[in-house]
Structures are given as C-alpha cells and as structure tokens.
Amino acid sequence: MRDDHGEASLTEILHLRDYWRTIRKRLWTLVTAFSLIVGSVTVVTLLTPPVYQANSSMQIDPPAKGPYGGIEMLGQSGSGQYLSDQEYYTTQDKKLRSRVQARAVYDRLGLADHDAYRDLDQPIDVLLEQVVVERVPKTRLIWIYCKAKTPELSEQICAAWGEVFVERNLKEINQGVQDGLAWLDKETTKAELEWRSAETELLSFRREHNQISLSTDEKGHVASQQIEQLSLDKGKAEAELAQREADFATLESALRMQKDPIRVASLIGAEELATRFEEAASELDGLRTTFGEKYAKVVDAQARKDGVERQIRAKAEAELGRRQSTRDQAQGAVTEIAATIEQITSEALSADGPQGEYNLLVRKVEACQEIYDQLLSKKQEMAVTASLKENNIRVIDPAEALQDAVEPNYARNIAIAIAMGLLTGVSLALFFDYMDTTIKTREEVEALGVDFLGIIPSVPGLVGDSWELARERYLYSYKYPKSAFAEFVRNIRTTVNFSAREDGKPPRRLLITSAGPREGKTTSSINLGISFAATGRRVCLVDADLRRPSLHHAFGLDNEHGFSSLISGASTPDQVVQATPQEGLFIIPSGPRPPNPAEVLGSEACHRALDRLNELFDLVIIDSPPVVAVTDAVVLSAHVDGVIIVIKSFKVARDLVLQAKRQLTDVDARLIGVVLNDFDIQRKSYGYYYYYTYYGAERDEVTKVRRTDKQ
Structure with a gap:
C-alpha cells in the first residue's frame, strides 16, 4: 500500500511539474493575455462614468376589510374573498416594477427634459433597469434601490418611486371607499323611507281605530317576536340583495359601456391582469411615440395589449354570470322571508284582531328603525375612514443617496480582471x-516509445540557411572542443557506445537519418x-544521400568519386576515402548520382562495400536521406548495427516522427534512439540552462570570431 501511495504521489508531482514547465515555456502567452485583460478592464473601468445609488424602504401591510360588517368595499374582490397575502404581495411587487409606475415617475420628475434621458429611444426601459425592488423575506418591508449618474438624480428617482406608489395605492383605496359611500347613502335613504312609511302606517291605524293609547304590552307575544326577528332577517337579506345587485349592475355597466379594462379587472379582483394591461398599454404608447403606427414592434405591442384585454373581458363575463346567480339567490331569500312574514301576520290578525295588527305595526316600525340606524352608523364610519385617508402602504426610510459611487467598483473589477x-x-x-504537436523536450521524445540519446544545442550567431553558417555548424565541435556544444555531442557519443549490439560490443556501423528534410542530420x-574520432578511433563518414549530398561541401572537397562509385566498382576505397582536418576522421562523398538511388543502396554490392569499409575503419557513420521522403534510409537500415533519428526541435510534428519510426520498425531496423537537434538551451523552462552556463565559457566564441572576420 505504501509503494502504491508513493507512486501515485510521485505521478501527481510529475504532472504538476509538467504543467509548471508548460506555463514557464509559454510564459509570454500568459503575460500577454494577462496584460491585455487587466489593461483593458483597467482602462474601461477608469473611463466608465460613475454611477450613484439611493435607497429607501417601504412597509406594505395587508389591506383592511370593509368597516361595515359583512358588506364589502366595492372593487376589493369581486369574488367575495380577499386575496391571500402571497398573491397580494406578489401583485404589489409587480406593480412596483411595472411600466405604469415607471411612466408616472418619469412624468412627475420631468425626465423627458433631463440630459440623461433626452436622447434615449426607450427611456422607460432604461429607467426600469436603473431601479431594483427587493422584498425582505418574512417581513412586510420592501427596499427600493435606484441608480443614476448623479447622487441628486438617484435620490429624486428613489423618492418619487415610493411617493408615486403610495399615492396610487391611496387613490385605489379612496375609489373603493367612495363607491361604498355611494352605496350606503342609497341604502340609508331607502331604509329611512321604509321607516317613515311604517311609522305613518302605524299612526294611521291608531287614528282609524281611535286607539291612540292602545297597549303595547303584548311584545312578548310569540307572533310579534317572530315577525320582529323575521323583519331583521329581511333587512339583512335585502342589504345582501342590494349589495349583490350593485355588484352585478356595476360590472354589467362596465362591460356594456366598455369601460377601462383596468377598472373592469379591479372589479373582478384580477390584479395581475390589470398590471399586465397597464404595462402593455404603456409599452404601446412609448413605441407609438417613437416609431409610428405601422412599425412591426408597434403591431406586436398592440396584439399583446388586445390579448390581455380579451382575457380580462372573458374573465369578467364569467364573473358576471356568477354574480347574477348569487343575486338571484339573494332575491329568493328576501322573497321567502317576506312570504313567511305575510303568513305569520295573517295568522296573527285573524287570531288577535286589531290589537294583533297594532302589535305587528309596532314591530315593523322598530325593525325598520333598527335597520336604518345600522346603515347610518356604517355610513358615518365610512365617512370617518374617508376623511382619515388611511393607507396600508407607507414609506419607512426616506430616499437617501450614497455619496460614494457604487459603479464602477475599482477594487472588484481589478480583482476579477486579475483572476480572469x-x-x-x-x-x-x-x-x-x-x-503544438512539434517535438520539443526529452519527455516528448520518450513519449513516442524511443530512447532519448541527447541534444545538440543551437549556436548563438550561427542561425541561418547560408552555406557559410552551415559550414560553421558542421565543424563547430572541431573548432571549439571545450564548448557546451561539443560537450553535448560527447554525451551522445557516450550513450551510443553503451547501446551494445547483440554480441555485446559497441555498434560499428551507424545510420543517421531524420523524419523530414532540413532537420540537421x-x-x-x-x-x-568528430567526437568519436577524438577518442582515437578511425571513423569514416559516408554520404549516402545520393539525391542531395552535402558532406563534400562541409569540408570543401570534390564529389567526382564517392560512395556510388564504390558500390558500382568504378572506384576503390583508396580512391574515394578523403581525409579531414580532424585526425582519425575520414569521409566518403556521395559520388555521381545514379538514376535509381534506392535500388543501388539496397543492393548486395552496397552491403559488400560497407563490409569492406568496416575492415578499414573502427566505425562507419552513414548520413542518409530522410525516412519519410524516400525509401533510401529504410533500405540502408538493413545493413547497419543501429539507426539514429535526428529531430529538429520545435519543427517536426509527432505524427511525422511516429511514421518514420513505424517505417523503420516494419523492416526490423534496430532503432538506437533520437537526437534532438538545434535545441535552444537558453530556454530555462527545459531544465538545461544550468548545464549550458556551466560549460558555456566558449559559447560566444563563434560570435567573437565572426565579428573579427567581418572587421
């Protein structure tokens, strides 16, 4: 278990190191993106005009029931039931956010002439975006936040927002109270007339029977008590009938006269539909002012408004039918009570004569007076309520602007920009x-399933494609044997020496190739x-690139006779082998180009020529064409002890190297490993910088020499 845990931890550390190495390698990408984002956000933040905010709070209490017993205030709830608290507060919240509310504030403050709104196409929409309404959970409080370009304007908007809403709510309450007063006035007058009529009838009865002093001690009479109670019940039933008739008549009149849909919606308790109609109407008015009647957006807004109006009318028609049914039920109750009173009265009259009739008339007067007194009391209470102008919505915290701008938030924006x-x-x-699929590091080489032999670093001052620079690179380890370049080549030499053949001895015949052209093979x-020859071994370099030879250019030799001549038998080894400045190092140029290079290199004659060279030299190094381009390298791989692939860092894609590897392994070639060429060891992200600086005493020597040559 410990070993597994240790291996897992090591794997995680290696992955983290890979990420860190990648970030260091792409540091300029990170710095550029970071600078652009932070710089852009900083500039935009600094150039953004400041925005100020004002806050205020309101308390919205549930609406009070009507102050006259079971009789409702007209317009509160046509269904006879009050809205639940949740529905009520949701409705008020939507009203606070409605376009009607915004339009009222806009008109009150005269924002059409204000610089901040004068040139806007949709000022109401902008105003709505500047105001945030937030209800405090589990309370009756609502916070209003208003933003504007100046503290004064934000405070004005916030204050007007609360004032307008309070006034609108009070207006709705007063409308209901006035409707109630009108109904109570009508019913009180009617009850007074009935009371006066009953008294007149009683007085006439007394005069007719000359019984001014008839006894009224018969109040305990059962019939009189029944009639008294039924008269009271009849009065209540008639009041209920009057209310139902008023409800029905009011709604019927509103529908027949096609009154304002908002008024119709309020009569049936459809507050949400009323709010939606207000918003649709306000939006339509704004679009008409801006675009005209036939604009597509105006047509769509008109359709939305008409659709809401149809919904209100459909719901009102259904409510009208329900009210007609309840009115008929109330009428039936009144008729039934009246019939009962008439029956009891008839029975009492036949039983008691004038005294019974007298008692009934007295009870009737008393009942009518009691109904009149009740209605008059409710009317007086209603009048007091109207004079008090009570409102269930009020401002708690007056609007107050913050002196510091809330936007832009410099600290927050910069922090977010840094994180982003x-x-x-x-x-x-x-x-x-x-x-980036190019090969750049040792880890990427080993990920291909091949051994990493080492790197050949790039040389400062020798970057370019000219033959002059190429010759400098060819002989660099000969001219500067103490340079880091030469040391890295010696490391490769050591690794190759340890790649033993099947007989356990170091390889004597090496093929050096590449996946693609111009990779530095x-x-x-x-x-x-040069490095092998420096150890005292006799080394022969063979230019087997019969298509594009280059070895003779490196040493300034002729190419009249060479490897192709040796294979064909036209020349002997003594005629084609040429010495170099490096002791122990000899080269064989490519020689004349044959018409069929692949067939020549794959022939038995080529094999015999290489065997002959191994008799004369300790090590034969063959420089061949690229593997993927032509088949020459694949053919030659059958005649050598090992193959080395040279890869130019940051140039060759992984897929190309894998293809070269596949072509060689398909013919059972012995692939020793890969050399990473032209590697920039000054890239600290690759971990070689330390070695470069340690061995780099002569790394700038070539630059000094080139400067001297130019002078």
Whole structure:
C-alpha cells in the first residue's frame, strides 16, 4: 500500500511539474493575455462614468376589510374573498416594477427634459433597469434601490418611486371607499323611507281605530317576536340583495359601456391582469411615440395589449354570470322571508284582531328603525375612514443617496480582471501547448516509445540557411572542443557506445537519418564523427544521400568519386576515402548520382562495400536521406548495427516522427534512439540552462570570431 501511495504521489508531482514547465515555456502567452485583460478592464473601468445609488424602504401591510360588517368595499374582490397575502404581495411587487409606475415617475420628475434621458429611444426601459425592488423575506418591508449618474438624480428617482406608489395605492383605496359611500347613502335613504312609511302606517291605524293609547304590552307575544326577528332577517337579506345587485349592475355597466379594462379587472379582483394591461398599454404608447403606427414592434405591442384585454373581458363575463346567480339567490331569500312574514301576520290578525295588527305595526316600525340606524352608523364610519385617508402602504426610510459611487467598483473589477487574466493566460498556454504537436523536450521524445540519446544545442550567431553558417555548424565541435556544444555531442557519443549490439560490443556501423528534410542530420553526423574520432578511433563518414549530398561541401572537397562509385566498382576505397582536418576522421562523398538511388543502396554490392569499409575503419557513420521522403534510409537500415533519428526541435510534428519510426520498425531496423537537434538551451523552462552556463565559457566564441572576420 505504501509503494502504491508513493507512486501515485510521485505521478501527481510529475504532472504538476509538467504543467509548471508548460506555463514557464509559454510564459509570454500568459503575460500577454494577462496584460491585455487587466489593461483593458483597467482602462474601461477608469473611463466608465460613475454611477450613484439611493435607497429607501417601504412597509406594505395587508389591506383592511370593509368597516361595515359583512358588506364589502366595492372593487376589493369581486369574488367575495380577499386575496391571500402571497398573491397580494406578489401583485404589489409587480406593480412596483411595472411600466405604469415607471411612466408616472418619469412624468412627475420631468425626465423627458433631463440630459440623461433626452436622447434615449426607450427611456422607460432604461429607467426600469436603473431601479431594483427587493422584498425582505418574512417581513412586510420592501427596499427600493435606484441608480443614476448623479447622487441628486438617484435620490429624486428613489423618492418619487415610493411617493408615486403610495399615492396610487391611496387613490385605489379612496375609489373603493367612495363607491361604498355611494352605496350606503342609497341604502340609508331607502331604509329611512321604509321607516317613515311604517311609522305613518302605524299612526294611521291608531287614528282609524281611535286607539291612540292602545297597549303595547303584548311584545312578548310569540307572533310579534317572530315577525320582529323575521323583519331583521329581511333587512339583512335585502342589504345582501342590494349589495349583490350593485355588484352585478356595476360590472354589467362596465362591460356594456366598455369601460377601462383596468377598472373592469379591479372589479373582478384580477390584479395581475390589470398590471399586465397597464404595462402593455404603456409599452404601446412609448413605441407609438417613437416609431409610428405601422412599425412591426408597434403591431406586436398592440396584439399583446388586445390579448390581455380579451382575457380580462372573458374573465369578467364569467364573473358576471356568477354574480347574477348569487343575486338571484339573494332575491329568493328576501322573497321567502317576506312570504313567511305575510303568513305569520295573517295568522296573527285573524287570531288577535286589531290589537294583533297594532302589535305587528309596532314591530315593523322598530325593525325598520333598527335597520336604518345600522346603515347610518356604517355610513358615518365610512365617512370617518374617508376623511382619515388611511393607507396600508407607507414609506419607512426616506430616499437617501450614497455619496460614494457604487459603479464602477475599482477594487472588484481589478480583482476579477486579475483572476480572469491569470485563468485565461494559463488556459491559453496549456491550449497552445496542446495544439503544438512539434517535438520539443526529452519527455516528448520518450513519449513516442524511443530512447532519448541527447541534444545538440543551437549556436548563438550561427542561425541561418547560408552555406557559410552551415559550414560553421558542421565543424563547430572541431573548432571549439571545450564548448557546451561539443560537450553535448560527447554525451551522445557516450550513450551510443553503451547501446551494445547483440554480441555485446559497441555498434560499428551507424545510420543517421531524420523524419523530414532540413532537420540537421548532416550536422549531427559530422560532429558525432568528430567526437568519436577524438577518442582515437578511425571513423569514416559516408554520404549516402545520393539525391542531395552535402558532406563534400562541409569540408570543401570534390564529389567526382564517392560512395556510388564504390558500390558500382568504378572506384576503390583508396580512391574515394578523403581525409579531414580532424585526425582519425575520414569521409566518403556521395559520388555521381545514379538514376535509381534506392535500388543501388539496397543492393548486395552496397552491403559488400560497407563490409569492406568496416575492415578499414573502427566505425562507419552513414548520413542518409530522410525516412519519410524516400525509401533510401529504410533500405540502408538493413545493413547497419543501429539507426539514429535526428529531430529538429520545435519543427517536426509527432505524427511525422511516429511514421518514420513505424517505417523503420516494419523492416526490423534496430532503432538506437533520437537526437534532438538545434535545441535552444537558453530556454530555462527545459531544465538545461544550468548545464549550458556551466560549460558555456566558449559559447560566444563563434560570435567573437565572426565579428573579427567581418572587421
């Protein structure tokens, strides 16, 4: 268990190191993305005009029931039931956010002439975006937040928002109270007339029977008591009938006269539909002012308004039918009570004569007076309520603007920009590294399933494609044997020496190739040959690139006779082998180009020529064409002890190297490993910088020499 845990921890550390190495390698990508994002956000933040905020709070209490017993205030709830608290507060919240509310504030403050709104196409929409309404959970409080370009304007908008809403609510309450007063006035007058009529009838009865002093001690009479109670019940039933008739008549009149849909919606308790109609109407008015009647947006807004109006009318028609049914029920109750009173009265009259009739008339007067007194009391209470102008909505905290701007928030914006810059920079660095399929590091070489033999570093001052620079690179380890370049070549030499053949001895015949062209295989071949020759071995460099030879250019030799001549038998080894400035190092140029290079290199004659060279030299290094381009290298791989692939860092894609590896392994070639050429060891992200600086005493020597040559 410990070993598994240790291996897992080590794997995680290695992955983290890979990420860190990638970030360091792509540091400029990260820095660029970070700088652009942070810089852009900083500039935008500094150039953004300040925004100020004002706050106020309101308390919305549940609406009070009507102050006259079971009789409702007209317009509160046509269904006879009050809205639940949740529905009520949801409705008020939507009203606070409605376009009607915004339009009222806009008109009150005269914002059409204000600089901040004068040139806007949709000022109401902008105003709504500047106001935030937030209800405090589990309370009756609502906070209003208003933002504007100046503290004064934000405070004005916030204050007007609360004032307008309070006034609108009070207006709705007063409308209901006035409706109630009108109904009570009508019913009180009617009850007074009935009371006066009953008294007149009683007085006439007394005069008719000359019984001014008839006894009224018969109040305990059962019939009189029944009639008294039924008269009271009849009065209540008639009041209920009057209310139902008023409800029905009011709604019927509103529908027949096609009154304001908002008024109709309020009569049936459809507050949400009323709010939606207000918003649709306000939006339509604004669009008409801006675009005209036939604009597409105006047509759509008109359709939305008409649709809400149809919903209100449909719901009102259904409510009218329900009210008609309840009115008929109330009428039936009144008729039934009246019939009962008439029956009891008739029975009492036949039983008691004038005294019974007298008692009934007295009870009737008393009942009518009691009904009149009740209605008069409710009317007086209603009048007091109307004069008090009570409102269930009030402002708690008056609007007050914050003196410091709430936007832009410099600290927050910069912090977010820094976080986004780092995240974007790291993401881009990892993305670009993922998309970059070129071989750059030892780890990427080993990920291909081949051994890593070492690197041949790039030389400062020798970057370019000219033959002059190429010759300098070819012989660099010969001219500067103490340079870091030469040391890295010696490391490769050591690794190759340890790659024993099947008989356990170091390889005596090496093929150096590449996946694609211009990857530095010739530079690697020459410098590796110089390094082997420096150990006292006799080394022969063979230019087997019969298509594009280059070894003879490196040493300034002629190419009249060479490897092709040796294979064909036209020349002997003594005629084609040429000495070099490096002791122990000899070269054989390519010679004349044959018409069929692949067939020549794959022939038995080529094999015999290489065997002959191994008799004369300790090590034969063959510089061949690229593997993928032509089949020459694959053919030659059958005649050597090992193959070395040279890869130019940051140039060759993984797929190309894998293809070269596949072509060689398909013919059972012995692949020793890969050399990473033209590697920039000054890139600290790759971990070689320390070694470069340690061995780099002569790394700038070539630059000094080139400057001297130019002078």
